[in-house]
Amino acid sequence: MSENQCIPETICDILKKLEGERVIIILESGDKELVKVVAVVGNLLVSTIDRKFKFVDCDCICAVIADCLDVICDKFSLQYE
Numbered sequence: 001m002s003e004n005q006c007i008p009e010t011i012c013d014i015l016k017k018l019e020g021e022r023v024i025i026i027l028e029s030g031d032k033e034l035v036k037v038v039a040v041v042g043n044l045l046v047s048t049i050d051r052k053f054k055f056v057d058c059d060c061i062c063a064v065i066a067d068c069l070d071v072i073c074d075k076f077s078l079q080y081e
Contacts, residue, residue: 007076012058016040017075024065025056 008014015023015037022036025045035047035054045056066072 011061012040014064025061026063028060
């Protein structure tokens with residue numbers, strides 16, 4: 001990993017880099033939701049789901065699952081084999 005790569009430190013940092021992408025968020029309650037990341041404002045995820053806006057405190061999100069390895073590698077400047 002080179003020095004210019006910025007590894008995200010928080011869920012909010014990850015979601016900021018994934019703006020415009022569809023991801024699965026896993027909430028503290030255990031619920032999983034497929035959302036499209038619109039923006040992250042402060043500690044708040046702004047997303048869309050079923051043509052409705054959803055606002056989620058990043059502290060309530062335990063994990064983020066993104067499908068495409070190419071997108072993740074590109075957004076986070078990572079390499080995989």
